[in-house]
Amino acid sequence: MRYRGSRYRRAGLLPGLIVLGWIWDCALGGGRAHAPAWLGALIIVGGISLLAARGATDPSPPEPAGPATPAATGPIVIEPATPADLPRLVEVEVAADTLFAVAGYGSTPGPASVDELASARLLLVARRQPSHPPSDPAATNPAPDDPEPVGYIRVEIVDGQPHIEGMSVRPKQMRRGIGTALVDAACHWATEQGYSQITLCTFGDVPWNGPFYARLGFTEIPAPSPALRALRQREVRLGLDGMGRRCVMRRPLGEPPDDAPAR
Numbered sequence: 001m002r003y004r005g006s007r008y009r010r011a012g013l014l015p016g017l018i019v020l021g022w023i024w025d026c027a028l029g030g031g032r033a034h035a036p037a038w039l040g041a042l043i044i045v046g047g048i049s050l051l052a053a054r055g056a057t058d059p060s061p062p063e064p065a066g067p068a069t070p071a072a073t074g075p076i077v078i079e080p081a082t083p084a085d086l087p088r089l090v091e092v093e094v095a096a097d098t099l100f101a102v103a104g105y106g107s108t109p110g111p112a113s114v115d116e117l118a119s120a121r122l123l124l125v126a127r128r129q130p131s132h133p134p135s136d137p138a139a140t141n142p143a144p145d146d147p148e149p150v151g152y153i154r155v156e157i158v159d160g161q162p163h164i165e166g167m168s169v170r171p172k173q174m175r176r177g178i179g180t181a182l183v184d185a186a187c188h189w190a191t192e193q194g195y196s197q198i199t200l201c202t203f204g205d206v207p208w209n210g211p212f213y214a215r216l217g218f219t220e221i222p223a224p225s226p227a228l229r230a231l232r233q234r235e236v237r238l239g240l241d242g243m244g245r246r247c248v249m250r251r252p253l254g255e256p257p258d259d260a261p262a263r
Ligand SMILES: CC(C)(COP(=O)(O)OP(=O)(O)OC[C@H]1O[C@@H](n2cnc3c(N)ncnc32)[C@H](O)[C@@H]1OP(=O)(O)O)[C@@H](O)C(=O)NCCC(=O)NCCS
Pocket: 096, 097, 099, 166, 167, 168, 169, 170, 173, 174, 175, 176, 177, 178, 179, 180, 181, 200, 201, 202, 203, 207, 208, 209, 212
């Protein structure tokens, strides 16, 4: 629990007013006769104010229960998700999607389930490695081997081409390039696999969606394929179109390596 100086300054307000009243009373000539009463009032009010200030709790919200927030610094590593990550990724998506509500777009439908994540064609997580591993490996708080995922990207195959089905980053870790690194890693994987493009559905005008993907080389597809249109119809049923303009985007991929499978 922390105490703040302003709380004690506020506690001094009422005793201060009593002293001022006493001075005013003196100026009117009754100060000496009324001194015991003023002194008694000062002691009682001052004591109560001080006790109230000491007993009050800090107004800042408590840290949420659960594992400590992942460190905000240290290199990012992107790698395939493990089964142990899956429930954490559901939490990451729920936390990330609060960005829409906070920015006034409304609430998104629920997150992907553990089963959906487990069956993804590609599921990459971003972990932040500790920047300063403890020098003594037997220290009481050694860095965990597998730090908590701070973000993830999920890719499925739609129309024979990779499609980014979801991507989320923990709010406290946003705007540090993790989303960009996840997209780049997914595109790298897709190129290695011999695919020629990657697609996604997103909000065209939300700053961290359409404009963000446009900077990463995605452009809107005016006439999506039937399978992508079917995905859009599902989004309409989920109510996503009520939150803002949805669009389908694609990014062409580079030349696949010689040993890539023929697609
Ligand atoms: C989309 C998302 C994964 C991006 O992750 P990220 O780690 O923040 O990505 P980056 O740091 O590489 O870049 C984010 C860019 O998005 C934009 N952006 C992100 N948050 C923003 C905000 N609150 N206000 C305005 N622009 C924002 C900025 O252009 C930002 O780049 P900048 O910081 O250089 O200005 C993350 O914002 C997120 O989880 N959002 C909620 C879920 C979501 O929208 N998923 C995508 C569904 S298609």
